[in-house]
Amino acid sequence: MAEPVDIPEDDEPGEDVKKFMFVNRRAPYGTIYALEGLEMVLITGAFDQDVSVVFMDDGVFQIVKGQDTKAVNMKNFSPTYRALEGYDIDKLYVERESIEARGLTAEDFVVPVKVLSAAELAGLMAEQHVIISA
Amino acid sequence: MKFSVLVNEGPFTHQASDSAYHFVKAAIGKGHEVMRVFFYHDGVNNGAKLSSPQQDDRNIVKLWSQLGKEHGLDLVICVAAALRRGIKDDVLAEGFRISGLGQLIEAGMETDRLVVFGD
Numbered sequence: 001m002a003e004p005v006d007i008p009e010d011d012e013p014g015e016d017v018k019k020f021m022f023v024n025r026r027a028p029y030g031t032i033y034a035l036e037g038l039e040m041v042l043i044t045g046a047f048d049q050d051v052s053v054v055f056m057d058d059g060v061f062q063i064v065k066g067q068d069t070k071a072v073n074m075k076n077f078s079p080t081y082r083a084l085e086g087y088d089i090d091k092l093y094v095e096r097e098s099i100e101a102r103g104l105t106a107e108d109f110v111v112p113v114k115v116l117s118a119a120e121l122a123g124l125m126a127e128q129h130v131i132i133s134a
Numbered sequence: 135m136k137f138s139v140l141v142n143e144g145p146f147t148h149q150a151s152d153s154a155y156h157f158v159k160a161a162i163g164k165g166h167e168v169m170r171v172f173f174y175h176d177g178v179n180n181g182a183k184l185s186s187p188q189q190d191d192r193n194i195v196k197l198w199s200q201l202g203k204e205h206g207l208d209l210v211i212c213v214a215a216a217l218r219r220g221i222k223d224d225v226l227a228e229g230f231r232i233s234g235l236g237q238l239i240e241a242g243m244e245t246d247r248l249v250v251f252g253d
Binding site: 016018020032033036039040043044046047049129130131132133134 | 140142174175214215234235236238239240242243248250252
């Protein structure tokens with residue numbers, strides 16, 4: 001009869017998984033925070049963590065459709081947000097108050113998003129292990 | 135408690151690095167562990183040894199180097215952010231090392247709290 005095999009702890013699903021939330025609050029151009037923020041999110045995708053990405057304040061402009069950056073000589077990196085799905089990062093949220101203040105709706109974005117109120121987002125934030133905002 | 139720290143702003147322009155430094159010093163003083171300090175965005179400039187502030191001002195780069203030496207801190211500069219800003223091994227201050235963003239995520243995974251300093 002075969003000896004019972006000990007399953008190593010790190011083979012168990014859910015082990016070492018933390019809830020990471022990235023909060024994007026700034027416009028895509030003008031400062032580098034949005035671009036380097038996206039680089040952080042993409043790297044996290046390689047670590048099999050539970051990742052949420054929030055867009056609020058001017059950060060909602062990061063994922064708005066139809067960006068044309070030719071005149072400012074900067075790379076339009078908005079298509080890269082569509083790559084998040086390939087890393088199983090599909091918890092994308094926008095803050096309702098932010099999009100309403102800017103005349104946007106959930107259909108104006110390059111990726112599918114869930115619209116949450118500030119109060120709902122606060123609840124979601126309270127559940128996170130790590131929150132990185134830029 | 136086991137902490138890691140993220141510094142998102144460069145020295146002098148912004149207080150983030152000073153605040154992070156005081157936080158790390160205080161945390162260690164209270165007996166907590168600081169697993170890693172990760173420098174991102176303009177924060178990578180905190181590891182540039184060419185920084186030479188006036189004599190009567192604090193030297194933030196040196197303060198980090200000294201604190202790192204005293205407590206064996208892991209001071210990590212993000213490679214992608216560093217290369218953009220002209221920070222390479224030849225201008226790296228003592229006690230810092232250059233590595234990837236994975237080091238930040240790993241710090242978030244392995245510590246009780248990741249504390250972010252920036253705007």
